[in-house]
Amino acid sequence: MASEAPSTPSKRQAWFCTTGLPSDVVIEVDHMTFHLHKFPLMSKSKKLNDLITQQEKEQLSLNKLNYQNDDDVESDEEELEEQEQCHVSLANFPGGVETFETAAKFCYGVKIELTAGKVTSLRCAGEVLEMTEEYSENNLISKTEKFLTLNVFANIRDSIKALKSCENLYPLAENLGIVERCIHTISSKASLYDPTSFGWPVNETPSAVAGGATAAKSRNPWIEDLAKLSSPMFNRVISSMRENEINEDIIETCLMHYANRCFPGINRANRNPPVSSSSSSMIPSEKEQRELLENIIANLSPVRSSRSPATARFLFGLLRTANILGVSVARKSDLESKIGAQLDKATLDDLLIPSYSYLNETLYDVDCVERILDYFLECYEEGEIEGGNVRGLTAVMVVGRLIDGYLSEIASDSNLKPEKFCELAMSLPEQARLYNDGVYRAVDVYLKAHPWISEEDREKVSGVINCEKLTLEACTHAAQNERLPLRVVVQVLFFEQLQLRQAIAGTLLSAEAGAADDSPQPSINRQSNDDVEGEDRRVATWRATKRENQVLRLDMDSMRTRVHELERECSSMKKVIEKIDSVGTPQNEGNKGWKKGSFGRKFGCRFKTQVCDSHESSVVETRKGRHHSKNTHQH
Structure with missing residues (x-):
């Protein structure tokens, strides 16, 4: 069996059966003309048998009519042979030329190979050609059904391939139940x-x-x-x-x-889009x-x-992608809610969503990130984050760092309003930030990129910083930052002083406690000669601790100097603020002295003012007293 190409593109391709016998039936399928024989086709296909039989009857009746009307009939064998050859056209044949060729080979007794991708089209072809078991034993329908049941529907991958091939066999594959059986197999195997x-x-x-x-x-x-x-x-x-x-x-x-x-x-x-062999017309x-x-x-x-x-x-x-294609608001809301549940697993690059709406002036879609953050906090408050309270708190702190990084990234956008910046920065709960260094960095970037904003907006933007949670490094930077309002600088100086005092006090206490606990007591610990080595180790530990205490004293001296400098700076700033108060309130000229509590009311500080009124002498005397008692104890 072989196919023969046409001489010109306009002609059909021809397919001939190489049995040596002249064909007596021509079947047209799409662009191919099959030159076949009646007997093998009619023995397997009831449909072809009916079509060929009907055409033979019509041809016979037509020939009789022509012979009766023609008195001078001359025998023309070639013309009679052409008239005896049947022509059958099968339009919209399932599976096209390839499937009909396989079905024709089956009729001729050729062994065909069934695969998951081809069996569905052959099953549909058998249905169209009526190749049933009642018409002929071991026919195409029974053969393909057996293969589907034993091979295709027993394997999930073959079922998917068969289902894929059914896409071009509608509605016949659906009517035969092949589609439903494939789907059921895939679902159950999955x-x-x-x-x-x-x-x-x-x-x-x-x-x-x-x-x-x-x-x-x-x-x-x-x-x-x-x-x-x-x-x-x-x-x-x-x-x-x-x-x-x-x-x-x-x-x-x-x-x-x-x-x-x-x-x-x-x-x-x-x-890069995947390489596809389909034409551009197939692009959705x-x-x-x-x-x-x-x-x-x-x-x-x-x-x-x-x-x-x-x-x-x-x-x-x-x-x-949803923003680009203009997906409905409801679907985007569902997606944002699902993202919010695992916001702690996102990266800064994920949050940088470009703004595709002409209504948004900002480069990035800040509103979208704010909605996602709201969904995350809703999950956190409702306890929907897996892992319990510890996992939830960790997730909140991760999101806090993520949002601070996002704020630093978008702060340089000249179209970002102060209100939107503050709204996003203050959306996080207090426990989300262990330190406020990240939000301070974002504020610094924003003030640097927006030098034209009013003093009121500068105060508002700087107000998102909790100076009490700044590290010493951030405090040192903020104290020298000319872009920050005076109120924030004063708060930073105060809390820097407070941190240094607490560090010094904690160091003194730990040093004294360590010296007392680690002092050698040979009369108590030496109970036998076997404990000599252990006693020597304890003495060595005590000596090492003593050396560490000496190093700590040097560090404390350095810190004490820094505290004195900060106290002098704070004192000078008080005097400047007193002058500002006296100039700004002339009606109170009779009372120009420093009013207790006026500092906190004017600058919004969340601390008591008397903390800044400590005198250097009292601090030094207290520490001298501690050293005196310690030296007495050691001697």
């Missing part, structure tokens, strides 16, 4: 797989997860096969999984693969892409969980 063996994440950079991705494909290649289905067919499979209560992790895993295939831009590490329109993305988002698990297979990076990629 429940047998362990979602923890999928090897996520699947959307990171190839170099970062090359080994994991390869392992995932080798363990569960059916996930990749499922992602090749069309959107309607894929949605039916997901719906069937939900009806059968398949593990949500498995469903989300399938959705992630499908989304990455349909929208390559979701993975920011790989923006923007509307079709939007509907596809909405279906993917709708099929994601509605349960907010920080342990979802859908990673934060993948969800942020979906959100960016």
Whole structure:
């Protein structure tokens, strides 16, 4: 059997059976003309038998009529042979030329090879040609049904391949129940797989997860096969999984693969679209892409969980694509809620969502990040973060650092309003920031990038800093920062002084306690000659501690000098502020002295003013007293 190409492109291709016998039937399928023989076709196909028999009867009646009307009939054998050859046209044949060729070979007794991708079209071809068991034994329908039952429906990958081939066989494949059986098999077989063996994440950079991705494909290649289905067919499979209560992790895993295939831009590490052999006409329109993305988002698990297979990076990629395609507000809200449940697993790069709306003047979509943060805090307050209170507190602190980094990144945007900056900075609870160095850095960047804002706005922006939570390094920088308002600088100086005092007091107490606890007591500890070595070790420890105390005293002297300098600076600033008060309130000229509490009211400091009124002499005397008692104890 062989096919013969046409001499010109306009002609049909011809297919001849190389049996040596002249063909007596011509069957046209699409662009191909098959020159075959009646007997093998009519013995297997009831449809072809009926068509050929009917055509023979019509031809016979026509020939009789022509012979009766023609008195001068001359025998023309060639013309009679052409008239005896039947012509059958099979329009819209399932599977096209290739499938009919295989069916024709089956009629001739040629052994055919069945595969998961071809068996569905052959099953439909057998239905069209009526190749039933009642008409002929061991016919095409029974052969393909047996292969489907024993081979295809016993394996999830073969079922997916068969389902994929059904996409071009509608509605016949649906009417024959092949589609439903494939979907049922996929759904039931998927429940047998362990979602923890999928090897996520699947959307990171190839170099970062090359080994994991390869392992995932080798363990569960059916996930990749499922992602090749069309959107309607894929949605039916997901719906069937939900009806059968398949593990949500498995469903989300399938959705992630499908989304990455349909929208390559979701993975920011790989923006190049996959190479495809399809023509440009097959590229879906923007509307079709939007509907596809909405279906993917709708099929994601509605349960907010920080342990979802859908990673934060993948969800942020979906959100960016949703903004570009103009997905409905409801679907974007669902996506933002799901992102909020695992915001602590996001990165700063994830949060930098470009602003696609002309209504937003800022470079990045700050409103979106604020909504996501609200969803996260809602999960935290309701106790929905897995791991209990400790895990929740850790997650909040991670998000606190993340938001501070985001604030530093967007602070240089000239279109970012002070109100929006303060609103986002103050959205976090107090326990989210162990130190305020991050938010101080963001404020410093904002003030540097917005030198034109009013003094009132400068006060408002600087007010998000809790000076009490600044480290000594941040305090040192802030005390010399000319961009900060005077009130904030005063607060910083005070708390820096307070931290130094507490450090000195703590050092003194620990040094005294260490010396008392580690002093040698040989008369008590030496109970026998066997304890000599242990006693020597204790003496050595005591001597080492004594040397450490001497080093600590040197450090304390340095700190004491710094405290004295800060106290002098604070005292001079009080005098300056007193002058400002006296100039600003002339009606109170009779009372120009420093009013207790006026400092705190004017500058909004959250501390008692008498702390700054300590005198150097009293501090030195107190410490001298401690040293005197300590020396007495040692001697």
